Amino acid sequence: xxxQEETFKKIVAHCKEYGFVFPSSExxxxxxxxxxYGQNGVELKNNIKRYWWDSMTLLHENIVxxxxxxxxxxxxxxxxxxxxxxxxxxxxxxxxxxxxxADVLIEEQLAKIxxxxxxxxxxxxxxxxxxxDEAQFRATNxxxxxxxxxxxALHQRYSDAMNKMDLDELKQIILDEEIVCPISxxxxxxDVRQFNLMFSTEMGSxxxxxxxxxxxxxxxxxxxxxxxxxxxxxxxxxxxxxAQIGKAFRxxxxxxxxIFRMREFEQMEMQFFIKxxxxxxxxxxWKQFRLKWHKALGLGDDKYRFHDHEKLxxxxxxxxxxxxxxxxxxKEVEGIHSRTNFDLSQHAKYSGKKIEYFDPETNTSYTxxxxxxxxxxxxxxxSILCGAYKEEQLEGGDTRVVLNLPPVLAPVKAxxxxxVRKDGLPEKAREIMDMLKFDFHTTYDEKDSIGKRYRRQxxxxxxFCITVDHDTLEDNCVTIRFRDTMEQERVKIDDxxxxxxxxxxxxxxxxxxxxxx
Ligand code: GAP
Numbered sequence: 045x046x047x048q049e050e051t052f053k054k055i056v057a058h059c060k061e062y063g064f065v066f067p068s069s070e071x072x073x074x075x076x077x078x079x080x081y082g083q084n085g086v087e088l089k090n091n092i093k094r095y096w097w098d099s100m101t102l103l104h105e106n107i108v109x110x111x112x113x114x115x116x117x118x119x120x121x122x123x124x125x126x127x128x129x130x131x132x133x134x135x136x137x138x139x140x141x142x143x144x145x146a147d148v149l150i151e152e153q154l155a156k157i158x159x160x161x162x163x164x165x166x167x168x169x170x171x172x173x174x175x176x177d178e179a180q181f182r183a184t185n186x187x188x189x190x191x192x193x194x195x196x197a198l199h200q201r202y203s204d205a206m207n208k209m210d211l212d213e214l215k216q217i218i219l220d221e222e223i224v225c226p227i228s229x230x231x232x233x234x235d236v237r238q239f240n241l242m243f244s245t246e247m248g249s250x251x252x253x254x255x256x257x258x259x260x261x262x263x264x265x266x267x268x269x270x271x272x273x274x275x276x277x278x279x280x281x282x283x284x285x286x287a288q289i290g291k292a293f294r295x296x297x298x299x300x301x302x303i304f305r306m307r308e309f310e311q312m313e314m315q316f317f318i319k320x321x322x323x324x325x326x327x328x329x330w331k332q333f334r335l336k337w338h339k340a341l342g343l344g345d346d347k348y349r350f351h352d353h354e355k356l357x358x359x360x361x362x363x364x365x366x367x368x369x370x371x372x373x374x375k376e377v378e379g380i381h382s383r384t385n386f387d388l389s390q391h392a393k394y395s396g397k398k399i400e401y402f403d404p405e406t407n408t409s410y411t412x413x414x415x416x417x418x419x420x421x422x423x424x425x426x427s428i429l430c431g432a433y434k435e436e437q438l439e440g441g442d443t444r445v446v447l448n449l450p451p452v453l454a455p456v457k458a459x460x461x462x463x464v465r466k467d468g469l470p471e472k473a474r475e476i477m478d479m480l481k482f483d484f485h486t487t488y489d490e491k492d493s494i495g496k497r498y499r500r501q502x503x504x505x506x507x508f509c510i511t512v513d514h515d516t517l518e519d520n521c522v523t524i525r526f527r528d529t530m531e532q533e534r535v536k537i538d539d540x541x542x543x544x545x546x547x548x549x550x551x552x553x554x555x556x557x558x559x560x561x
Pocket of ligand 1: 261262263264294296303304305306307309310311313376377378379416418419420421422423424
């Protein structure tokens, strides 16, 4: 069986081979941590965005969207704290000349210890079978207890150092844990330094006195600075939300794991403005709603978990991540943050404008509090691909690679295939395609054997293949083949539209989200 690492490598290769994701500027050997989406990738990405956008703006009459510019006045980033505090602690290895994030090196060390515990548990599970009691084993096994004590102590030391941003202590942890550079294998480390993650450029010509501007590191600030515009022009009453999808840029030091951590990526963020004092109720509400949104896709409820933050940013009074089980462990896909009135107050202070809400119920004005939901499109894309990628052993020794994508998100919904390239079958197939193409992304394929054509569609996650044969010309029926079960059924051409719609209609998922508790 393939290890998780091998599976991940296969997913990355699959993304390239089937037109989902390409390295940026590949003919020039690529650009680190920057990627392009191909013909299938862009469809999947657009479907993810549509699923998010509609779930915000259609399902909530009090949420509206905006599309703010990437460039913003530089004072925005001073007010938000990004100029002074959007830093990562970095460390260099003198031998390999490679740069790392000190916090990531320590987190990887923590993950290694966790891995050792999991291996002990796995071994014991195999040994004891059904009688195995994991809780008891964790509480009594000497090796597990030793690893757990190491983990707890390191975790505490690391959290304290990060909370205080104690750079010397971070370096000392790396030395004490004997963490080596994965390239040179040595412990020849420099001191830990702060590194600001924002990209900057010049706006205007130098003769005019060019202004340093930043590429936004999050889309949220575009929402905060438009709070008053939207509230006034939309006559919005609290609570209400503003949603936005757009590019964000971060000069990430550790740019690995494919599209998990990119330098240019896309965010889908929603800021929900509320009355102070109601934030914890709304925080819990959004936590549950967002988890339901993920789970409705059907990739498996056990693949998601919350990770509540112990270390809170100074302006937040609650924060959690929704994590997805990637092949390299449970990883953050979305953050939900209770941001108090920090951002609006900061913008009021730096702009000198009054940024408040007049509450007609209490006849008072106040600065609203904010709950933020923030998800990366690319990370969501990666989680979907990792959850959907399957290698199946078929009867007769064959293997097939299939993407069990949620049909609503699949780039292509149906592929129409004439059994042979003659006898009027291609024409009939084109007729069917013309009938479906206004509602569904449909493709046509007449090359190679039907088996090969099925495999090509499996590999990009097309839920339905529709085969036109000689009988079709007589009975107006086709064979529809279902991706996941590989079962085939003879159906009327007139029924095709309904069959595909039922399986790919986002409304079905939206009802599921709204009706589940
Ligand atoms: N406005 C809040 C904010 O930006 P964040 O936790 O820094 O919070 C939110 O980012 C989400 O954006 C993350 O959960 C992740 O999905 C995505 N994200 C952040 N940095 C990323 C990167 N370098 N590459 C891809 N996605 C990223």
